[in-house]
Amino acid sequence: MANTETALKEATTAIEGAVGAALVDYTSGMALGTIGGGKDLDLNVAAAGNTDVVRAKVRTMELLGMQDEIEDILITLGTQYHLIRLLKGRNHSGLFLYLALDKQRANLAMARHQLKRIEADLEV
Amino acid sequence: MKRALRLRPKGLEKGRPETKPTNDAERRQLMTAEGEVRGELRRLRARLPQVTGALAASADGLVLASETDEAKEAEHVAALTAAALGVALRLTEATGQGGFRELLIRGESGYVATYAAGPTAVLTLLAEPRINVGRLHLEARRSGARIGELIRGALERPALVPRKPNRPPSLAGP
Numbered sequence: 001m002a003n004t005e006t007a008l009k010e011a012t013t014a015i016e017g018a019v020g021a022a023l024v025d026y027t028s029g030m031a032l033g034t035i036g037g038g039k040d041l042d043l044n045v046a047a048a049g050n051t052d053v054v055r056a057k058v059r060t061m062e063l064l065g066m067q068d069e070i071e072d073i074l075i076t077l078g079t080q081y082h083l084i085r086l087l088k089g090r091n092h093s094g095l096f097l098y099l100a101l102d103k104q105r106a107n108l109a110m111a112r113h114q115l116k117r118i119e120a121d122l123e124v
Numbered sequence: 125m126k127r128a129l130r131l132r133p134k135g136l137e138k139g140r141p142e143t144k145p146t147n148d149a150e151r152r153q154l155m156t157a158e159g160e161v162r163g164e165l166r167r168l169r170a171r172l173p174q175v176t177g178a179l180a181a182s183a184d185g186l187v188l189a190s191e192t193d194e195a196k197e198a199e200h201v202a203a204l205t206a207a208a209l210g211v212a213l214r215l216t217e218a219t220g221q222g223g224f225r226e227l228l229i230r231g232e233s234g235y236v237a238t239y240a241a242g243p244t245a246v247l248t249l250l251a252e253p254r255i256n257v258g259r260l261h262l263e264a265r266r267s268g269a270r271i272g273e274l275i276r277g278a279l280e281r282p283a284l285v286p287r288k289p290n291r292p293p294s295l296a297g298p
Contacts, residue, residue: 029258048258055256 001123004033010121011099012036015114017106019080022098023124026051032095032124041100050084050098072112079103085115092124129183129213129224129240150279154188157278161189161271168249168267172260176234177250180241180271181205188245188275205238205248212238226265228257239264242272244279 002010004023011021012035020036022043029051034043057070075082081101087093097119101111165178169191179190179198185206190198212227227238235251237260247268251260 029256029260031258044258045262048256048262051256051258 002118002121004122004124005035007097007118007122008033008035011097011115011118014118015099015101015106015111017102017104017111018099019102020046020100022047023122024051024096024098025094026054026096027094037100043098046082046098046100050082050096054084054086054096072115074108077103081106081108081111083111083115085119087119087122087124092122095124097122129209129243129246130217130222151186153279153281154182154186154275156281157274158189160274162191164267164270164274165189165191168263171263172251172255174252174255175249175260176252177201179248180245180275181248182245183209192250201236201248201250205246209238209246226261235260237264239268240272241268242275245272245275247271 008021008023012018018036020034020038020041020043022034022037023032024030024047025032029048031044031047034047037043037046053073053075054070057073061068061070069088070086072086073084075084080103083097083099083101085097085099087095087097097115099111099115101108161180165180169175169178177190177192177197179192179202180188181202182188183206185203187198187202190202192198192201208227208229209224213224216222216224223240225240229236230253232253234253235249235255235257237249237251239247239249241247247264249260249264
């Protein structure tokens with residue numbers, strides 16, 4: 001089992017092309033932990049903004065009457081991939097992992113696979 | 125604006141009330157910013173639909189502009205904000221945390237948040253319980269800084285009646 005800090009460090013070192021990662025509470029929009037980022041990518045702004053993305057999708061599913069759950073959300077930019085992975089389990093509800101990847105260097109399939117493994121190992 | 129509210133240094137308190145009461149001329153001068161400040165509050169509410177009320181007040185509790193459902197409510201909240209601010213300033217000083225930046229109170233059915241708006245004023249917001257607090261902080265900090273600038277602009281504007289320049293009602297040191 002890994003704590004927040006270890007999991008985020010793992011996400012940015014083990015996943016090729018990672019430029020920043022955050023663990024976010026989407027009931028409040030605040031980050032429980034961040035790593036990487038910098039002046040081009042303020043992860044606290046990303047946490048708040050992507051909280052709205054997750055909430056909108058959750059609400060849309062409710063309106064559509066879909067009895068399903070969101071596993072992850074992929075946003076493709078010109079130069080980056082942004083990957084949002086909702087945490088599962090009773091102790092983890094209301095949290096998501098956010099990962100920003102450099103499109104040139106990243107392998108999307110591998111990144112998703114590794115993020116899934118990091119999530120399974122995470123203990124908040 | 126990065127300046128935050130601070131308690132007046134101890135030595136300066138002698139022979140002077142801790143928060144100088146605002147005189148009428150200063151009040152008039154401050155109120156010239158009302159329109160612009162209200163515009164800023166309106167834009168803030170448009171960006172954050174889950175904010176249910178917004179007001180800017182001087183640190184001593186005078187409403188400068190408000191976007192609430194009732195004017196009476198704004199006056200009441202501004203007065204209570206001034207009281208809470210007094211405690212918050214003492215608390216940050218006593219624990220060595222520097223000047224006042226913000227105060228967040230969470231009730232069972234919503235939030236009350238107060239942010240420093242320059243060295244002499246504060247921005248107080250009421251919000252629904254489901255609000256994105258991360259975004260509330262980001263937007264309100266920016267708005268607080270902008271309102272601080274507007275108030276400073278109003279105080280620096282030449283007065284309508286010629287008079288001796290007055291210091292703004294401030295909790296900051298001279």
